[in-house]
Amino acid sequence: MLPSLGYGILVITMLVSIYSVSIAIYGETTKSAAMVESARRAMLLTLPLITAASLILIYLLINDRYDVEYVWSVTNRTMPTYLKITAWWGGQPGSLLFWSWLLSVFTASVTLRKWDRDRELLPWVLVVTGITLTFFISLIVFFENPFKLIPAGVQVPLDGRGLNPLLRHPGMIIHPPAQYLGFVSFTIPFAFAIAALITGRTDDRWIRITRKWTLWAWLFLSLGLVLGMRWAYDVLGWGGYWGWDPVEISALMPWLTGTAFLHSVMIQEKRGMLKHWNMILIILTFNLVIFGTFLTRSGVLSSVHAFAQSEIGPLFFIFIGATFVISFALLIHRWEDLKSGTEMKSMLSKEALFLLNNLLFLSLLVISFWGVIFPLLSELFTGSKVTVGPPFYERATGPVWGALMLLMGIAPLAAWGRSTLKTLGRAIWKPALAALLAPILAFSVGIRNWVALISFTLIALVITVSIREFWRGARARSRKSGGNFFIELWNLIKRNRRRYGGYIIHISMVLMGIGIIGIEFFQTDTQQHLAIGETIEISGYTLRYDRLDQFRHEDGRLITRGEMTLSKDGKFLETLAPRFDLYPDGQPMTIPAVRSTLVDDVYVILVNWEGITAESTPFKVYHNPLVKWVWIGGYLFVFGIFIAVGSDEERKKV
């Protein structure tokens, strides 16, 4: 009964969404405000509808309704309630429903905004978001129904299969929603961009309206990436957080274009330039969002042949193709209207450097995109599968990341409009000199890798330049007003949140860079079979193997837990207990034990796959220098976005 109700609601949602799209187009062509209003309300209605369907699914998940296929496939009786709820996005049909729910949350809230000043955009925003919503809901209704019952006549199973153990981690509670939020929320700026193209409102109104949406979207996308990295580090047990896996890259790609977009819209706001380019970037970002969902949902990643077998793969392909063609056709149609009067004056002006930044981000995109699709092309054209793995990406993107850091060091000092080598040089020499301390310090502690030394210099440059901007601004203000430096610093940030939030984000990025350099250049590892009492030495640390326990957890998994004493120079530091969990369904999980400091991480895993015996236990130890800075940068990054996303005090009335 309940499953049928849930499915019925989804069918109705699909119809309501189709109604909204058609009536919005009809209302716009017949100039009927009432029709458009009806479309708006219909769109609003999709939220309670999808919410109801989702609540029904959650109810079924919590109550172990194994007569529903989806519930059976992602939960079992031993799972705690919170995990049963997160199983909502633990499988294909559920995660599509979750995607749609988020989209309708965003769409509904955007329809509730004040439309007085830009009424003409409304119908087209409804059309774009409505079509996207219809697409996802129809995938659920026709192909991936989470309410599908087990075949009639089959006995209802007593227990479910349970959630994939890898997903049974607190990180999994936030990582997928954050990632999806980031994906979905880019729909809104895209919808406004398309609405601007269709209506011919080619000023920067659409950018101003969607500025916050874009920042929030970017926040969630970034958060999703960082949380995913953290989850991989804590759960996957291979000593790292980023493996250049196609799924990771598909989440990175919209982030790259989104970041380029965030920068280049500032040029349009300030100088009225690059209107075409901003359109291209937001169209690309939205397409990459769908492409990312497509890559992870279609099976195409495992093989082109899996794609052909997947029911929804080809539909995604058509949707992306159609969006791409229609968006660019509209852009070309409006090409002349988007031309701007102001032009670039200096190669060293802030806008010119922003463009360079865009070129670099797009370079990263080209490398990532090509790396992801090349194995598919190879399989398609030559019949042989190849792997494009980390060495390719590291070599290709390394210099680009470096150039981006250099730009982060220079661009904040360049002026809008005009800037010369002389003015720039005058602004940069002091911070540059201070930044040289970093490589000197690194050299003195024994670092000889020249790429790392250059990177540390660039990181220090970004930090000194950014901090100096705060310092100069606050000092100038406090001199003028005679007020307290710190109060003026706060006022300074409040008056121009985007700019100073941006600097905080720059600092956070390079702090993450410190961790990335640490792991890229200085990670070491060793694997050894130990008998109790034996030790492993790594980078000055000693790990003594003390004991091994094996016991069954109440949820049925068999836990094998090793205990090691970590010491340095004979001094006891910590007891580390790496673990290996074997779930009743045979799924293994390797949980590392980590001692993390600002200087380095000691990361130990029990190498269960090499076979644990009473005589000898295999351990793998990684020494990961500086990796904690990745997470510190991540926290600061989120803080920076919160600063940037707030309203400037002076602008609140606008």
Place this chain on the structure above:
Amino acid sequence: MKKLNILTLFIILLSLFSVNTVAAQGGGDISDDEVNAIASELFCPVCENTPLDVCETQACKQWRELIRLKLSEGWTDAEIKQYFVDNYGARVLAEPPKEGFNLLVYFVPPAIILIGAVILFRAFKEWKNDNGEKDAPITEASPKSTRETSNPKDDYLAKFEEELRKRE
């Protein structure tokens, strides 16, 4: 395709049972680190995107034992990798071999980026030429002369305030 994979897997597993006993005798002095040094540069031939050194399947374990055996027989890194390529195809390498169709993976991105850079550079030049003549002298001369005489700190404040004003 899938059938073939399972078949090869089966044959490997079968053959490795015998290998294993040999490995226990012959590869004993080869350390895990030596094995992993090679395994980390290879990808599991049957799973998706999993480096061989951290792959948890039984098949991968046997492949690592195979590496140990080959090392103990005096094979070089390159020979062992070639052995894997010959048996399981180029997908076991972390990067496509630099030949034939695969060359595209290395040449296309730089080519596109280069084209992008050229377009950007030409656009810069065009923009500058449109405006440069009437604006350039001002940039160089007038602000500088005032700047040199005035107090640099006041100048910064003025510029700063002006920028904030522009934003409002």
